[in-house]
Amino acid sequence: MSNYKTVFFILGVLQIILGLSMIVPIIAQFYYNQVDSGFIGSGLVSIIFGVLFFLSNLDYEKKLTLPQAFLLTALSWLSIAIFGSLPFVFSDLSLSFTNAFFESMSGITTTGSTILTNLNETPKAILLWRAMLQWLGGIGIIVMAITLMPIMNIGGMQLFVISNTHTPEKILPKSKEISIRLIAIYSSLTLVCAFFYKIFGMSFFDSIVHSMTTIATGGFSNYNESIGYFDSGFIELTAIIFIILGSVPFIAYIKYLGGDKKIFISDTQIKTFIKILIFSIFIIFLYLSVKNQSIFEINFREVSFNVVSILTGTGYVTNDFSKWGQFPLIYFLILMFIGGCAGSTACGIKIFRVQILYQFISNQLKRIIYPRGIFNIKYDKNNVDEKFMASIISFIFLYILIFFVITALLSVDGLDFITAISAAATSISNVGPGLGDIIGPNGNFSYLSNFSKWILSIGMILGRLELFAVLVLFIPSFWRKY
Template identity: 40%
Template sequence: MGDPRGVLLINGVLITMLGLAMLIPALVDLALNHPDYAAFLSAAVITLFCGGALIASTYRRGIQLTVRQAFILTSSVWVVLPAFAALPLVFCELRLSYTDAFFEAMSGLSTTGSTVITGLDDTPPGILLWRAILQWLGGVGIIVTAIAVLPLLQVGGMQLFRMESSEQSDKALPRAAQIAAATAIAYLVLTLACAAALFMASVPAFDAIAHAMTTVATGGFSTSDASVGGLENDAAEWIIIIFMVMGSLPFVLYLQAIRGRPMLLWRDTQVRWFFITVGTGIGLVLLLTSLLDRDGSALEALRLATFNTISIITGTGYATSDYGSWGRSATALFFFFTFIGGCAGSTSCGIKIFRFRVMFESARVQINQLIRPNTVMVPHFNGRPLETHVIDAVMGYFFLFAMVFGMLAFLLTLTGLDLTTAISGAATAVSNVGPGLGNIIGPAGTFQPLPDAAKWLLAVGMLLGRLEFLTVMVLFTRRFWRG
């Protein structure tokens, strides 16, 4: 591994930032005279002490990370931060067990959106805000990881989006650090715009801010047990639909649009495929369910189908209705929607559109070569030839995704879960979506009744899915540690 001080130092900086973030809900609870402010202050003190100690003991100038250390850093950060983020949930009046608190924190930072908390409508405001902050921080962290880290590590075909390309036209900004900073600004602007739009749609200020943070992060934590349906506001639902889509598009292309190249957003292959997929999904839901036959307008049926389809495809996980009651065909559709995801370089989750596009192009070329074996054909993505190692990386990702999903579903059945809960729970964890299927973890339920062993397994699934599997699994190979 070499000198570990660089890895420990960056962990310390991020832990310290998390501790400072805990002061925000503490101030909110203090202003509202709620006793939970002491829980956040206590957690902040512990977190700041540990983060400061790491910084003080490892700081030196000119630290350079190797590729091996980058793998270790990426995985360690997503384990350490939820461990500290869980502390306020343990200390607050909810008195969650550490298992439940870690599950909630991992679900928040990975923007999965699965929850073990019931009675959200009566939950203290500090806790609701903390959940939203976790998803907001997780969302921006995911974008930076997808843009600046995973392409360098050549994980799962993400090298397609490497910013250090030799062609100047590929660079949104000259350096990855500048890209990350500009992306964070775009992320903040989108969040503020979403909050302002919700507020103007008569959503209370606190709910508008909390939902804006979790919408742009495509996270799905809400302030009500009924999720967005609890707002009872049609205009707010359409606003959230727009911003869920915006959070699922590549943020680098937003930077290109700001710099005077807005058409690049539409010319991007995965963006076009994303909109085609979403449109097809909405059409199938309307066609195969009885939404149009219910008492209500066609616009209401369109809103229900659009909101819930986009919510699951993008991995946001909000709900305005229990789509599990829309019939078997709808249940099957939403199960498959769980795996799709949005675009690379966004806050979205799942397998992601670009991988489906790469596999489609590869399959198309192979089929055509069977018909014309003497013809030389090369698969393309965004008008450029796909290199063999990129296709191999995508195929490896598909294999690992299927393997982890199957293994996790099997292990969940060993904890006593029924087959529907186990399979949908595994799918929603590795795809970072949120709600599963069935009466327990469906859109009308929570993960609270699950045994502790199942919650730890699902937390591991969230971590693996969020970090694209290979980033974590490479740490368990002997060659990685041999040097």
């Protein structure tokens, strides 16, 4: 039986960090004269539990084995979602635990779905805390995707292993060095984004909150109208640029700083991501032009912004795109599934899996025409063997299967087809708003039942942690092996 002291030691550290981070909303409460005891009590509870975990596991082994990596991945997100919900429970909003947990899970997984019905009147500390949860979730998923997932063999993520010596026993020493660099890059992008938001018209508070949720591709906003509240082309352009910067592989930033100055134009995943963005903007613009019979009636700014927001899973909106017609809704549903790049804050199936699946299908068609031909699948000049291919295909199959299961469960709860299918897609793809009148761009998830909210919360953590990282924990043979 493995010793899990390392797991609980790290969980203790995370809880302490979470509790200490609540000091920031407390400062905001005093500054805006909106003081209540919610964050003080929540911070103390989080720190106390963190200290207990920390002190009781001080003699940890300073290494992380494979089963420990899986357990840490799932428990870290679950525990932060639970303790992160306490400020919502103890606040003057009087939220039930279900609503508070949903909001917290939506934040930490950078989904962006919300149950808060009047953001314009919500206390500043709560708005700041939602943004902080998304910001912490964004950097957390980047670190995990680059350090843990490659050795966990999840859905082809082993393609992004950092070095040949990246074994489970060497995770912690290697991850410390990488994590420091990633946090520095992530923080710098956030500050630069906040600076441009401020000079283009946002208040200091709005610029800080929106910069955190922009880089995290989370989409929580301070206003019911989302980014559309500002009605500013410069703010929307800033959002587009930094959403894209948050959706590219963060390992590319490290490579760039290490001397590879062409990484952003040579990386195959980034190139495909940009191509999909350009094509999607063009196809939606073309459809709306034909539908309206005039290109001069189409707002290119709105089309570009909403395409970028949906593909990356950010979830910001500038207007109600559900009024554009049926085709954009179906196309946006497809974009929700694709997502951004691996090793970024974006979620979804990920660009690299779409690339490899395309090559696989293409080779299968070629084999029909040329039965004796030999066709290899390559990614970034490296051969993709059958083990990688099986891992990617199984991930995509499971992704679609869970999507249909969630849709079916939501339908059983009485939701209409559009609401059920878009809610399932937005949860597992961590996008934010769904489609339709209930949960669409102008809607809200507060109208759903508690059953639906728990189903969607499960979908959020499954999608954020690449499915297998959670599901493998429920297989008895996995534990017997270790």
